[in-house]
Amino acid sequence: MTGGQTAAQAMVAATARLRAAGVADPARDARVLLAHAARIEASRVTLITPEELLPDIAERYEQLISLRAIRVPVSHLLGEREFYGRRFKVSRDVLDPRPETETLIEAALSEPFDYVLDLGVGSGCILITLLAERTSASGIGVDLSEAACLQASANAVQHDVQNRIEIKQSDWFGNIEAKFDLIVSNPPYISLPEMDTLAPEVRDHEPRMALTDEGDGLGAYRRIAAAAPDFLLPHGRLLVEIGPEQGQSVASLFDAAGLTDVRIIPDLDGRDRVVFARMPS
Structure with a gap:
């Protein structure tokens, strides 16, 4: 990507570079990153393709493509x-x-709720989405990572739910005293042997503690199953995301904990994705 290239030429070169680096969808990433470098919406890239790239845009684009070529995730380059x-x-x-x-x-x-707990809140996307969709509800999000708590707090402000949310640093239920009608979690469920099979974007750039329990991938579910009944209101619900091969194992843990109505919910691709359970009345 040298000076004097049009946007179209720069995108072609970037796509080839990303393809050689093993990026899964190089043309899409080249387009999205050009839009980011040019500070325009991705839908408007076509409008600038005949134009010569300004030096500052070309420089930004070069930096972005260089980072993407070493498999830094697009989301990290965009910041969102x-x-x-x-x-x-x-x-x-x-x-x-x-x-x-x-x-x-x-x-x-799919059911009403008033007070929700998100275990391992991370970016806050689950808890904040639930509160944004249910404007009468409030909730608590916990994470062992202080940096994650700060990120979730910032996202709560961005989506205007900060008055209905509390973000706390906690090792699962450690700093929780209340009871909830809904508990949700997307815990670390990648087993230690599976870590080496992950894409570099995930394995090398996402927080390890959010990916794996350093064991069989079921450690977090054992802790959640053991403690959740003490924090659920009668008839309250527990919903956890799982890996596609973990449905029966997690369902058995919830059954053994005395939870009822345990079932496995598939995602849009038909893979097991969520295990549901309910606190007896």
């Missing part, structure tokens, strides 16, 4: 990620919001 129709600020301190997590959102919104 869309989730359930809203944009959330993200960084390497929090797990990237993912489309499959919207399955948990839909399940949570």
Whole structure:
């Protein structure tokens, strides 16, 4: 990407560079990053493709493509990620919001709730989305990471739910005293052997403690199953995201904890994605 290139030429060169680096969708990333470098909406990139790139835009684009080529996630380069129709600020301190997590959102919104606890709040995308969709509800989000708590707090302000949310640093239920009619979590569920199979964008750039329990991937569910009944109101719901092979194992943990109505909910691709359970009345 040398001086004098048009935007179209720069995008072609960037796409080839990203493809050679093993990026999954190089043309899309080249386009999105050009829009970011030019400080325009991605939908307007076509309008500038015939034009020669200004030196400052070309320099920014070069930096962005260089970072993407070493597999820094696009969301980290943009500083945000869309989730359930809203944009959330993200960084390497929090797990990237993912489309499959919207399955948990839909399940949570399928019944009324007033007071929700999010275990491992991360960016805040789950809890903030739930509160934004249910304007009469309030909630608490906890995370062991102080940096994640700060990120979630910032996103709460951005989406104007800060008056109905409390973000606390806590090791799961450690600093929680209240009871809730809804508990949600997307805990670390990647097993230690699986970590080496992850894409570099995930393995090398997302917080390890949000990805794996350094064991069989079920450690967090054991802790949640053991403690959740003490923090759920009668008839309250527990919803957790899972890896696609963990449904039966997590369902069995919830059954053994005395929870009822335990069931596995698939995502849009038909893979097991959420385990649901209810506190007996």
